[in-house]
Amino acid sequence: MRLILNLLRELTKLPVNRWLSLKKDLMVVTAFQCFSLVFQLLPRRIVLILGKWIGNFSYIVFRRRRQIAMTNLNIAFAGKISDQEIQRICRKTFQGLGKNLAEFLQFPRLTNENIWNLVNVEGKENLDAALSQGKGAIIFAPHFGNWELTGLVTGVLIPNRIKAIVFELRNERLNQLVWKYRQHLSAELIPKRKAIRRTILALKQNCAIGFFADQDAGGSGVFVDFFGKPASAVRSPMILALKTGAPILFSVCIRQPNDQHLVKIYEPFDIKISDSFEYDVQYNTERLLKILENEIRCYPDQWLWLHNRWKTQPS
Secondary structure, three states, X not given: OHHHHHHHHHHHOOOOOHHHHHHHHHHHHHHHHHXXXXXXXXXXXXXXXXXXXXXXXXXXXXXXXXXXXXXXXXXXXXXXXXXXXXXXXXXXXXXXXXXXXXXXXXXXXXXXXXXXXOEEEEOHHHHHHHHOOOOOEEEEOOOEOOOXXXXXXXXXXXXXXXXXXXXXXXXXXXXXXXXXXXXOOOOEEEEHHHHHHHHHHHHHOOOEEXXXXXXXXXXXXXXXXXXXXXXXXXXXXXXXXXXXXXXXXXXXXXXXXXXXXXXXXXXXXXXXXXOOHXXXXXXXXXXXXXXXXXXXXXXXXXXXXXXXXXXXXXX
16 A cells, blocks of 8 residues: 555646645645545445556556566566566556545445455454464465455454554655555555564564565565565564464455455464574575465455565675
8 A cells, every 4th residue: 555655646746845835745645535435425336447447547658667667577477478468467457456546435335344345354364263273363464465454354253353554654644544445444544664562562462463474575675586686675573483383374355356355364384493593584484485476476466566575686
């Protein structure tokens, strides 16, 4: 969602100074509120059509993001699929993001009951089994399908026991509004800058902690093989699992052909432990990302290719 909102803000770029920045922030918030109000009044079928249109429009307008997506797709699939297929996947990715945004604007309409008209869950027993150990659970959730639904669904499955680590948006008013939508069905967001203490406390209370940890981690990450090329991966989920003993699960939200959603919760991940902590972090993180790689190969248009995933490389 953060990236989607950043894309929308690119349409309203103004010269950088404090007054104009505040004015721009207010414009973005007002636009978000207006679109949300309109979308909540419309039938879901119409909203999805509009979302697809937003995706097609974004594909044309946001050239830099399109180029990043095409570059990433070529890294992952060069020589395996045709250039035409890569372009088709790229466009469908934008269309999916447009639908995600449209659905996000309708989140206030969702309840603990009607959300099941939109989503099916596979593997709730795996989450229950993980929490039955009494150590909490760590959920590794990628930016895949409509990933924003993952938090809402988990909040219904285990009310008031799911926390998610997220970045705060620079636009404070927009951040408050987006957080309200994300926390609509009992999920609690933890800002990344306050994550360590609150995450450990939540695990001690036998809660589940969600990490959207599939993006480039910069120089602080651990390098893993991802589609045959080194990629900097976030260390935090695996470090937390190794140090606390909390089970870690992979979960993914997959958009279905009829625009329903399937949330898959995998069995608790079998962490391999050696006599080297750093090796264990690297090796197990890579194994976890191989699960994501397999899901991407099955549904290549549903991952967030617009992010510069291979930006950080070993020096």
